[in-house]
Amino acid sequence: MNVIRAGDLTKTYATDGVEVHALMGVSVDVEAGSFIAFVGPSGSGKTTLLNLLGCLDKPTSGRLEVAGSDVTRLDRRQAAAFRGARIGFVFQSFNLIAVLTAFENVEYPLVMVQDRPAIERRRRVLELLDAVGMADQRDKRPEQLSGGQKQRVAIARALVTRPELVLADEPTANLDGETAYTIIALMKKLRDEVGTTFVFATHDTRIIGAAEIVYTVEDGRLTGRQELP
Amino acid sequence: MGNLVKIAVRNLLRYTRRSLLTVSLIAFGVVFVLIFVAMAGAFKETIVASITDNYLGHLQIHRRGYVASIESLPLNLNLEPAQLAAIQKALESVPDVAGASERIKFNAMFSTFVETTGMRVTAVDPDREFAVSPKLPARVLQGDRTPAALARGKILVPELLARGMGTKVGDTVVVVATNKDGSVNGKTLLVSGILESATGPGGRDGYIHFEDAMEILRMPGTEATEVAIRLRDFDQVARVGRALRERLEGGGGSRAALEVHTWAQLSPFATVATLIDMMALFMKLMLIAIVLISVLNVMIMAVYERVREIGTIAAIGTLPRKILSLFLVEGVMLGTAGAAAGVLAGAAIILALNVWKVSVAFGGARQLFVLSPRIDLFEVVLASVMVIAVSVVASVQPAVRASRMEPIDALRHV
Structure with missing residues (x-):
């Protein structure tokens, strides 16, 4: 079963009266539970593609189904609700909420997005903090955590809503080599345990090496697909 | 809601100094x-009580046209016996009336047999007058402070005249006046007391007994210049005034024979009172401006500083209305904290002002008025609600801006 079905996606921006074609006819299907990476140089369109897949932006033309829903028809409110229910995000700069503790950051989507009962929230948050090895750091604020610890919390936050798809844009770019390997291994382990699909936009060779399928993006087009053992 | 408040408080504490400054500014405005x-x-x-309790009463009834020509104290506009009876009947039907005093006011010559000067005489029944003007006895500087001071044949002389004419308690003086027919008559009276003016050193008003005035003015029957009324509850002045007007003026309008006036219609201090009310309104408008500017400033800064955070929470699925609520709650928390601090500090200062009494002199009178500042619950609630409502208004624009941000634009913000 495909969690993403994208057909002939285009995205054109108008900047100062000049049209910029960020994506041109991208078609891709992503099978549920896969661990894939879009790679390419800066400005190739991989982040734009991730934004479309994450319902943060709308394609100029083309078809896009995520988790079985045609997301091109969603308005702002519907798109937000869809993201909150079906998609998790991991950002390059972690993007934790500075005033909340690690526990509260992971809990945030369950409170403000999914409105889950307190007992269920506590159970799920503790499970995930334990899974990412941050249970003992749960009362610390982001400024008290290292980069790797922040990214672990961010991964827990992305998974706490039990999404079908996690999108990660350069998740290891701000981490040192060893931490980056640990984070990649952690995400892969969680994928194996919960079956969530992980999609990366990256040019980090460590992620590329860990991915099962690598798509090459160049000048807004998919120019290559490579399945790795 | 609890989580919204928790996050809002944490966000406000993120910039503790700025939040405290804003709360302090709002609190200062509320205290002020x-x-x-x-x-x-x-x-x-205090001043209104002084005016009404010393001489004016809460309400007065006159014959139509008298107040318009009050400076000359015309005797031909006195209330006639039938009118006085009608007034008496009307007053009996109003349970709020604590007392009523019929007065004759006229211009007279005051003579010590050596010197003569002009005087304004108010003739009263002492018991009834003391009930309507309870502070009158306190103005007697020398002599008798009981109603006996205004028994028949006695006079309370204004301080200014007494000093100028060298009059003392126990002296005999003569009061001479012209009645409405032009006939001149006089009466010898015994000075029973020296009277301080209610409003300062310039008064020329003396008091005698009602029947002595009738004798001097050769009145064939009971007439009165005015009927002064005191109510049990000052706050009922407007309502009782309307009720009496309805009964005594009826549908006659400008053709009615009688006029009912409240103290405010007779005293120039009513204008000062209105000015004070306007200044209070102006202070409230200033408070609105302080709250609006300070909260708006903080909330605009909060949105500007947290653009990426807004992008993050929007990206992970927070609905626009929740983002809107988050910022509105922050603004409301600022306003609520400022209002609460202001009310507490204001109450403490008002309490202190009641412990360490504040006194003022008014109009040059010797009497010191001790102020007892107090604040109605209504004013406290009004100020608090106003601050909180303005905080909401000030937060709306930044909150709407935050809720409308496109997540991808906000996430790109540096």
């Missing part, structure tokens, strides 16, 4: 308004 309203209210209340 509450103290001004309390002090101005106390001043107004």
